[in-house]
Amino acid sequence: MFTIILYIIAIILLTVSFFANRSKTKQAVKSAFHSVVDSLPLFLCILIIMGTLLSILDNDLISQLIGRDSGVGGMAIAAVIGSVALMPSIVAFPMASSLLDAGAGYGQITMFLSTVMMVGVLTLPAEIKSLRLSTTIKRNLYFLVYCIISAFIIGAILS
Amino acid sequence: MNTFLKDLKKYRWVLILLILVLLLVLIVPDTGKKAFSTIIETLIDMLLVIPPIYITFALLDVWVDRDTMIKYMGEGSEIKGTFFAFILGSIGVGPIYIAFPISNMLINKGVTLHNVYIFLGAWCTTKITLVLFECTSLGLKYMLIRLGFNIIGVILVAWLLDKTTTKKEKQAIIENSHLVV
Numbered sequence: 001m002f003t004i005i006l007y008i009i010a011i012i013l014l015t016v017s018f019f020a021n022r023s024k025t026k027q028a029v030k031s032a033f034h035s036v037v038d039s040l041p042l043f044l045c046i047l048i049i050m051g052t053l054l055s056i057l058d059n060d061l062i063s064q065l066i067g068r069d070s071g072v073g074g075m076a077i078a079a080v081i082g083s084v085a086l087m088p089s090i091v092a093f094p095m096a097s098s099l100l101d102a103g104a105g106y107g108q109i110t111m112f113l114s115t116v117m118m119v120g121v122l123t124l125p126a127e128i129k130s131l132r133l134s135t136t137i138k139r140n141l142y143f144l145v146y147c148i149i150s151a152f153i154i155g156a157i158l159s
Numbered sequence: 160m161n162t163f164l165k166d167l168k169k170y171r172w173v174l175i176l177l178i179l180v181l182l183l184v185l186i187v188p189d190t191g192k193k194a195f196s197t198i199i200e201t202l203i204d205m206l207l208v209i210p211p212i213y214i215t216f217a218l219l220d221v222w223v224d225r226d227t228m229i230k231y232m233g234e235g236s237e238i239k240g241t242f243f244a245f246i247l248g249s250i251g252v253g254p255i256y257i258a259f260p261i262s263n264m265l266i267n268k269g270v271t272l273h274n275v276y277i278f279l280g281a282w283c284t285t286k287i288t289l290v291l292f293e294c295t296s297l298g299l300k301y302m303l304i305r306l307g308f309n310i311i312g313v314i315l316v317a318w319l320l321d322k323t324t325t326k327k328e329k330q331a332i333i334e335n336s337h338l339v340v
Contacts, residue, residue, distance in 0.1 A: 006211045043205065052180060052183065052197075055191075086254065117283045134324075
């Protein structure tokens with residue numbers, strides 16, 4: 001549904017731009033095309049690894065690892081899984097929801113969701129290419145620490 | 160012929176990984192097939208989302224000149240810059256690795272590194288699509304709590320990154336982004 005809105009917006013913008021200035025529009029399309037083609041090999045790699053990870057790390061396995069009473073250990077595992085795993089929110093949120101039903105605590109869920117979104121081990125190659133090694137490591141580290149702290153706080157608030 | 164081989168070389172890791180997945184299908188059929196279908200599904204989703212997003216940001220790149228961009232999100236834009244970077248990141252669609260080339264474009268255009276990090280942070284946590292989906296999956300209260308924490312976190316981390324990155328490193332990133340795009 002959102003994709004349709006996205007396309008409508010893009011087409012509207014493209015059309016307006018085309019009538020305003022043809023050559024600028026052509027330049028934009030060309031540069032967009034180049035960006036896609038250049039990043040495709042890296043994206044495909046990330047995708048393949050991610051798809052494979054997702055098929056191994058299914059709901060049952062994760063429930064066992066960070067489910068009921070998993071405590072601090074569960075938080076740690078949630079952090080590790082989240083940092084390494086990369087999943088679209090369409091997959092992550094339902095998974096978190098069913099984990100909650102299966103007994104996981106809010107702390108573990110938050111840790112899992114936060115790290116999935118903010119910290120990316122899988123995406124390191126793509127990030128390093130754009131933002132260089134040292135900043136990439138710092139960004140992921142800072143976010144990881146923040147995720148840990150906030151997950152514990154949220155877990156305490158909501159328990 | 161030469162350029163074809165050169166292009167093929169860029170895909171060598173993709174081919175290696177595909178072969179590994181194929182092996183997985185042969186050795187552990189259930190997991191392998193599930194992996195394969197997940198990959199195809201995500202691939203289709205990604206291919207659908209990338210063109211309109213990249214075109215939208217490419218139009219932004221082409222229509223907003225450097226001076227305007229710097230005025231709103233570059234050196235000296237302070238709170239205004241953070242605000243706009245947040246907005247820009249929140250209208251993103253797609254996983255974070257899609258945003259990296261876009262952040263390159265922003266760096267090229269003169270956006271401060273701090274604001275680029277706000278942009279990336281917003282992209283991965285406060286995306287509108289994400290927030291709405293979280294609300295429906297996990298409830299409004301939980302979403303709002305996490306949203307609050309996320310916003311604080313993004314601002315904190317961006318500030319921290321800005322403070323702990325040397326001028327030399329920042330310069331290197333800027334130069335690097337000229338090469339990548």
